[in-house]
Amino acid sequence: MARAWKADPTALFVRRLGKSAEELGKTDGHDECPDIWQLDNGDIAVIGKDLTATYRSQLPKGVALAADERLVIIPGIMLSSAKEDIPDA
Template identity: 65%
Template structure:
């Protein structure tokens, strides 16, 4: 399958977008830390809960999940805290 975009698994994480899970109170300690990171190539990595199976059958029109993709949920506070670090263009 040819796609317009492919993820580059060799691109390292370079900076957190927003506040750390500790600052936001969204971590359980050693595991379960929702987070958003910018990769060296400019792509974004999201750490969250994989709820692909819960949402797959009820996606809105136009939304699709490829076999090698996952729908990941993060707390609203994590996304809001990252907003100031995400460029407008």
């Protein structure tokens, strides 16, 4: 069965949603930089800590991860700061 949605690996980063990790005090300036970006095709890229292995066995009923998907965690304040950049459905 084909997936209803597929990520487009040719899509480009257009704009950050919300504030940077640096602006929010959520980075040490070296190797950690959670982020949320809108791509030129309207999709969203989330950069966060990969905790797929930790959460795979704890997913709520009806939630699944495909073999090529990862569950990432970002600081809650990052999503909150992006609220004004995210249009209503």
